[in-house]
Amino acid sequence: MTALTMPEGEAPILEVKDLATHFFTRAGVVKAVDGVSFSLNRGEIIGLVGESGSGKTVTGFSLIGLVDPPGRIVGGSVKLEGQELVGLDDAGLRKVRGARIAMVFQDPMMTLNPVLTIGQQMHLALAAHERVSKGAARVRSAEALTRVGIPDAASRLDAYPHQFSGGMRQRVAIAIALLHGTRVIIADEPTTALDVSIQAQILSEMRELAREMGTALVWISHDLSTVSTLASRILVMYAGRIVEEGPTAQVLRAPRHPYTAGLLRSLPAMAEPGTDLAQIPGTTPSLLNLPEGCPFRPRCERASELCAKNPPMTRAGERGYRCHHALEEAVSA
Amino acid sequence: MSSFLLQRILQGIVIMAVMSVIVFAGVYAIGNPMEVLIPPEATQDVRLRTIARFGLDKSLVEQYFLFISNLFQGDLGQSYIYNEPVLRLIGNRLPATLELVLTAVLGATFIGVPLGIYAGYKPESATARIIMAVSILGFSVPTFWVGLILILTFAVSLGWLPSGGRGDTVEVFGIDWSIFTLDGWSHLILPATNLALFKLAIMIRLARAGTREVMLSDAVKFARAAGLSEATILSRHVLKLISIPIVTVFGLELASTLAFAVVTETIFSWPGVGKLIIDSIKNLDRPVMVAYLILTAGLFVTINLCVDIGYAVLDPRLRRGRAE
Structure with a gap:
């Protein structure tokens, strides 16, 4: 799709096209991801932004083929370095996961196994993809931990997760994700559960690592300000679809979709001190049996009869948006 | 770790001391064994001499x-009835109970845990449903009835x-064991199965x-995202995460x-301690009762201590007194 955003001559490392993941519940079909397309270049960082329930986490899990039942990828394509992942069998997916595409989760307190040492968990992750002796595994694990900024890494291998702080645990998780020189890392709100100073550290370290190792990042977050410091491009997700995309600076300066504009207005940094924060009226719609038309319509001040029809993706240069009444000018802060 | 151990051992000693008082007083309250031991036609003189011989003329505290x-x-x-030291009496019976119970509980664990993990891993499969049906049977069918059915089927009919x-039996370390002979095993297998059934269901x-809960955790999801195989x-x-309640x-x-x-x-006329205590x-064989209850x-106390040590081995978060 976005051929314009790609440097010439280089194929994207990850290409997602019309990805759809639906959950078949007793109450009906939940279209958590409904036609998501984007591409990611080597070493690029893109931000996938949206409120809770917008489908961004499910998108992340769909990319590595880890959607739990009753959910299932019902259509579209995910190509990693040209290899199609949708429809690949379990054994094939297992070979890809952790080796070429990895994921870091939101809560570092829950992602590591509390009853195994860090060294044991890293050894298991290494052994999942290659034959490795215990000694060699320790050396490589210690290297990986040093790389993510864990001091005295060799001796920390024998420690258990509860002996690490939250930030350190997230670093361990990142180190595990990077063990095999992974090309793409999906980071699902990895700093949300951490306090602000640690957040900033992890953010800058992730950016450094991505640059050094040529790893591309899909940074999933509900926090526009975090993403804006990190990502070169932003995808805004609403009700299972991407409603706006474009280079970070442009999207932040002049959002075209009213939803993005609303998100920006609700940022504390954008508000006059002492005044109430602007908020988007209403809540995200239930994705269960979503009616036809623009899903943002009920909350949108610009909605008209036209919005009863689902707006297509409109492209203009590097920008793209799904709206019949796109904003033309920059919103005043 | 060693201070933790010491603390638990001291606790154990206190519990044992308290238990000995409760057991002694409790058994004393049950009734006077002399009513059973001395024939009603005995003379008063014989009565008093017998009571003195067993030390029952002294006060409870003195006793x-x-x-x-x-x-x-x-x-x-000494047992009043068998006229034998209680320790030897119990010592002769305990190995029989020990081998029966160990076989049953270990068997139930090593069969039940893998079955349970499978049932938790694939809860919708037909095999899982069969496993759960068996476990419900194990819970709800009375032990004595199963014992009788086992005898009827495998001993009488077949x-x-x-x-x-x-x-x-063979003598190993001066104790007779059945588990070291083939004939012993053929005798052991029915009562052990009977005892194991309920424990199998629990396991x-x-x-x-545990498996159902752990499979939904982020830790398992993260392991999958790292490309680990389901078997690993x-x-x-999973096995280590679910082991605490199992232990x-x-x-x-x-x-x-x-x-x-x-x-x-009783059903299998297994000469263990159970029959002795009944x-x-x-x-009203007081010395046997008291000794048995205190040994129990x-x-x-010992098994609980071992379980606590097991916790610390299995879950690093429970280790105390360890310098960070």
Whole structure:
């Protein structure tokens, strides 16, 4: 799709096209991801932004083929370095996961196994993809931990997760994700559960690592300000679809979709001190049996009869948006 | 770790001391054994001499301290009925119970846990449903009835296995064991199965509940995202995460079955301690009752201590007194 955003001559490392993941519940079909397309270049960082329930986490899990039942990828394509992942069998997916595409989760307190040492968990992750002796595994694990900024890494291998702080645990998780020189890392709100100073550290370290190792990042977050410091491009997700995309600076300066504009207005940094924060009226719609038309319509001040029809993706240069009444000018802060 | 151990051992000693008082007073309250031991036609003189011979003319407190001081010399008293040292009486029976109960509880654990993990891993599969049906049967069918059915089927109708007794025994470390002979095993297998059925059901349910919970955790999802195979996830991640409740119940079941395997022992005429304690209660054989109950308390204390050590081995978060 976005051929314009790609440097010439280089194929994207990850290409997602019309990805759809639906959950078949007793109450009906939940279209958590409904036609998501984007591409990611080597070493690029893109931000996938949206409120809770917008489908961004499910998108992340769909990319590595880890959607739990009753959910299932019902259509579209995910190509990693040209290899199609949708429809690949379990054994094939297992070979890809952790080796070429990895994921870091939101809560570092829950992602590591509390009853195994860090060294044991890293050894298991290494052994999942290659034959490795215990000694060699320790050396490589210690290297990986040093790389993510864990001091005295060799001796920390024998420690258990509860002996690490939250930030350190997230670093361990990142180190595990990077063990095999992974090309793409999906980071699902990895700093949300951490306090602000640690957040900033992890953010800058992730950016450094991505640059050094040529790893591309899909940074999933509900926090526009975090993403804006990190990502070169932003995808805004609403009700299972991407409603706006474009280079970070442009999207932040002049959002075209009213939803993005609303998100920006609700940022504390954008508000006059002492005044109430602007908020988007209403809540995200239930994705269960979503009616036809623009899903943002009920909350949108610009909605008209036209919005009863689902707006297509409109492209203009590097920008793209799904709206019949796109904003033309920059919103005043 | 060593301070933790020391603390638990001290606790154990206190529990044992309190238990000895309760047991002694409790057994004293049950009734006077002399009513059973001395024939009604005996003369008053014979009566008094017999009571004095057993030391029953002394006060309860005096009797208790006499018992304790003998205990520290390794003497738990003489049985009124068998006229034998209690320790030898129990020592002769305990190995039989021990091998029966260990076989049953270990068997139930090593079969039940994998079945439970499978049932928790694939809860919708037909195999999982069959496993759960078996576990419900194990819970709801009374032990004595299963024992009778086992005898009827395998001993009476089919004639494959003997219906009772211990079979051939071999002496190892000066104790007779059945588990080291083939004939012994043929005698052991029915009562052990009978005892194991209920524990099997518990182990299946525990392992299944634990597995279902752990499979949904982020830790398992993260392991999958790192490309670990399902077999590795189950054997390395899940098994260890679900083991705490399993070890707890293992300890409790082991202790309570050792103490109260009496129904199965009776049905299969297994010469264990269960039969001994029932007889001693019937005959008001005080020394046997007291010794047995105190040994049982000691057994519970020891097994619980082992379980606590097991926790610390399995879950690093429970280790205390360890410098960070």
